Amino acid sequence: FSTAADGLGSIAIDTTQLNMSVTDPTAWATAMNNLGMVPVGLAGQQLVTDSICVPGFDPSLSMMTGITPINPMIPGMGLVPPPPPTDVPVVKEIIHCKSCTLFPPNPNLPPPSTRERPPGCKTVFVGGLPENATEEIIQEVFEQCGDITAIRKSKKNFCHIRFAEEFMVDKAIYLSGYRMRLGSSTDKKDSGRLHVDFAQARDDFYEWECKQRMLAREERHRRKMEEDRLRPPSPPAIMHYSEHEAALLAEKLKDDSKFSEAITVLLTWIERGEVNRRSANQFYSMVQSANSHVRRLMNEKAAHEQEMEQAKESFKNALTGILTQFEQIVAVFNASTRQKAWDHFSKAQRKNIDIWRKHSEELRNAHSEQLMGIRREEEMEMSDDDSGDNPTKKLRADDSALAAQAYALKEENDSLRWQLDAYRNEVELLKQEKGQLFRTEESLTKDQQLQFLQQTMQGMQQQLLSIQEELNNKKSELEQAKEEQTHTQAMLKVLQEQLKSAKELAEINGHDESQANEINVLTVALVNQDREKNSEKRSPGLKSEKEALLIGIISTFLHVHPFGANIEYLWSYMQQLDSRISANEIEMLLMRLPRMFKQEFTGVGATLEKRWKFCAFEGIKTI
Numbered sequence: 174f175s176t177a178a179d180g181l182g183s184i185a186i187d188t189t190q191l192n193m194s195v196t197d198p199t200a201w202a203t204a205m206n207n208l209g210m211v212p213v214g215l216a217g218q219q220l221v222t223d224s225i226c227v228p229g230f231d232p233s234l235s236m237m238t239g240i241t242p243i244n245p246m247i248p249g250m251g252l253v254p255p256p257p258p259t260d261v262p263v264v265k266e267i268i269h270c271k272s273c274t275l276f277p278p279n280p281n282l283p284p285p286s287t288r289e290r291p292p293g294c295k296t297v298f299v300g301g302l303p304e305n306a307t308e309e310i311i312q313e314v315f316e317q318c319g320d321i322t323a324i325r326k327s328k329k330n331f332c333h334i335r336f337a338e339e340f341m342v343d344k345a346i347y348l349s350g351y352r353m354r355l356g357s358s359t360d361k362k363d364s365g366r367l368h369v370d371f372a373q374a375r376d377d378f379y380e381w382e383c384k385q386r387m388l389a390r391e392e393r394h395r396r397k398m399e400e401d402r403l404r405p406p407s408p409p410a411i412m413h414y415s416e417h418e419a420a421l422l423a424e425k426l427k428d429d430s431k432f433s434e435a436i437t438v439l440l441t442w443i444e445r446g447e448v449n450r451r452s453a454n455q456f457y458s459m460v461q462s463a464n465s466h467v468r469r470l471m472n473e474k475a476a477h478e479q480e481m482e483q484a485k486e487s488f489k490n491a492l493t494g495i496l497t498q499f500e501q502i503v504a505v506f507n508a509s510t511r512q513k514a515w516d517h518f519s520k521a522q523r524k525n526i527d528i529w530r531k532h533s534e535e536l537r538n539a540h541s542e543q544l545m546g547i548r549r550e551e552e553m554e555m556s557d558d559d560s561g562d563n564p565t566k567k568l569r570a571d572d573s574a575l576a577a578q579a580y581a582l583k584e585e586n587d588s589l590r591w592q593l594d595a596y597r598n599e600v601e602l603l604k605q606e607k608g609q610l611f612r613t614e615e616s617l618t619k620d621q622q623l624q625f626l627q628q629t630m631q632g633m634q635q636q637l638l639s640i641q642e643e644l645n646n647k648k649s650e651l652e653q654a655k656e657e658q659t660h661t662q663a664m665l666k667v668l669q670e671q672l673k674s675a676k677e678l679a680e681i682n683g684h685d686e687s688q689a690n691e692i693n694v695l696t697v698a699l700v701n702q703d704r705e706k707n708s709e710k711r712s713p714g715l716k717s718e719k720e721a722l723l724i725g726i727i728s729t730f731l732h733v734h735p736f737g738a739n740i741e742y743l744w745s746y747m748q749q750l751d752s753r754i755s756a757n758e759i760e761m762l763l764m765r766l767p768r769m770f771k772q773e774f775t776g777v778g779a780t781l782e783k784r785w786k787f788c789a790f791e792g793i794k795t796i
Contacts, residue, residue, distance in 0.1 A: 268351070272310050275367075278350035285349045291373045293381020295322075295338065297345045298372040300331040303355055304362040308332075310355065318344035330365065333372055345369050411438055414447040419455050426462040429469065436463055485547070492544050499537040506530035510602070538592070545588055549581055575651045582644045589637050596630050723762060726750065728769065728787055737773060737784030 265277030278285075302311070308324050315321060315334055319341030326332040336342060349369035356363065412418055425435035439459055442448075448456050508514065509526055518526065603623050730746060731738060744756040763770040769789040776782050 270313055272313055273353055273355045275314070275348065275351040275353055285368060287346065287370050290371045291378065293339065293377045293384070294342055294371050295377045296333055296335040296372040296374040297342055298331065298333055298370045300368040301366045302330045302332065303353060303365040304330060305355055315345055335374065342371065411441045414442050423459050423462060426459055432466055439463065489544070489547055492540060496537065496540045496544060499533060499540060502533050503530070503537055506533060549584055553581070575647055575654065579644060579647045579651065582640055582647065586637065586640050586644065589633060589640065593630065593633050593637065596626055596633070600626050600630070720762060724766065727759070728789065731770070731785060731787035737786040739782060739784055743785065
């Protein structure tokens with residue numbers, strides 16, 4: 174058949190439409206409608222509408238296209254029309270043509286079998302033709318299915334017909350099983366039973382491959398366009414620095430709506446190294462403009478914080494109202510469990526009321542804890558704000574923190590005490606009910622509840638004792654800190670008076686700068702002596718491995734500087750090792766170890782300078 178298929182393209186046959194005479198148009202229309210087809214009757218009229226037979230994209234060549242293959246024989250994919258309903262019987266009628274007549278097969282026989290449809294099939298095999306059938310008669314019959322490209326007739330009563338489109342093959346398959354009779358002759362050579370089946374042709378498969386490649390290219394192009402559309406846009410290019418662009422950027426920095434874009438450009442210019450002696454003033458003005466937005470940002474933050482505070486306040490008020498209603502519901506349940514009303518309820522009603530009461534109490538306690546937590550947070554925030562607003566309280570940061578912790582522990586202690594009283598009241602009620610009721614199933618469940626409440630009460634008592642002990646420890650620490658602070662303040666006043674009197678004496682006697690230095694050294698020695706006494710009392714020790722590492726680095730640094738170094742010089746060196754450390758942390762660490770580091774003052778008046786020295790080798794001799 175491959176040789177016959179190769180020659181299909183060279184055959185040219187007139188494909189003019191023929192008029193078919195229909196004896197019973199109603200019966201013919203019924204038969205076609207049962208198959209979902211338009212009946213044949215007029216010139217050029219189609220058996221099946223094009224809307225259900227238009228071929229769709231069937232990328233089954235996965236090796237060429239890279240797209241997941243699908244089965245081209247699936248109904249609804251565009252190659253095969255949807256099958257007719259199974260519950261409606263297919264009725265085929267007699268078809269009258271100009272030169273022949275087609276008689277339908279017996280409806281009781283099974284439908285004629287067909288081979289698997291090849292991809293892109295446009296060619297059909299027609300067997301069982303009458304011996305006297307000519308190409309003109311075959312074209313007259315099958316031309317009603319669509320435009321015929323070529324007919325290749327064999328001498329053994331079969332032929333191959335190639336159509337212009339794929340959907341026309343489905344119309345030709347419909348004629349399979351019909352008996353064909355030429356004219357009104359009863360001769361055996363003028364009749365035959367048609368068998369129409371799919372045929373495999375290389376030209377069909379080649380055209381189908383080309384079409385699939387084209388559809389695959391279109392699909393890849395569509396996907397690429399979709400990916401390009403969904404890809405995030407690239408950031409805009411930063412223009413190069415010039416005086417004109419710098420003037421425009423300075424105007425943009427003053428505009429709030431364009432500030433974000435302008436600050437990015439300014440940062441890029443500075444990182445590129447555009448700042449030089451010539452453009453330094455211009456860059457300074459732009460940096461100054463950027464700094465002017467700090468106040469606006471702080472105002473916006475304050476507005477948002479105010480909105481957040483208002484939302485918190487409204488939530489707290491709503492939660493208070495909800496808690497009040499929960500208290501009322503719990504009061505109703507408690508009133509219902511009293512003896513006067515309790516005896517009138519049935520057993521099932523009592524059980525339900527008891528379950529509801531416990532559930533309401535759990536919800537009430539949870540909401541109460543949430544509300545108390547909100548209040549504690551507000552009090553902590555208020556205490557933090559007070560300590561931040563008043564500069565005199567910064568020296569007492571540790572005291573305020575301890576006081577806040579003590580207050581929070583006291584509040585928690587009070588809440589636990591209230592819960593403990595509530596559990597005690599419940600236990601007493603359960604004991605009363607236990608004494609009044611009989612040993613039934615309810616009493617057994619109440620005994621279990623009583624044991625659970627007793628265990629809970631013991632746990633609460635232990636927690637209360639631990640909290641009280643922690644509270645006492647915090648109070649003792651707070652008192653000790655206050656005593657140390659008062660002692661330090663008194664020593665500071667005495668030293669200030671001594672320093673003042675020594676300076677006056679030096680001015681009167683006309684001593685030189687070296688005598689003033691000796692006075693400063695004496696004063697610092699007294700301060701260090703007092704610090705040593707306090708440190709011996711407190712003996713805090715090192716808190717972490719990081720502090721030990723810092724002490725080792727500082728000791729090495731000061732050891733190679735025998736005349737000492739000020740705190741700014743020391744902090745600048747430590748910044749190179751750890752950018753998160755501050756000068757205040759270094760100074761607090763040095764003050765905690767007076768036997769290792771001592772502080773000396775040099776100079777008089779405006780030249781007065783405070784230096785730290787390493788004295789561990791001297792301090793170890795005095796231990």
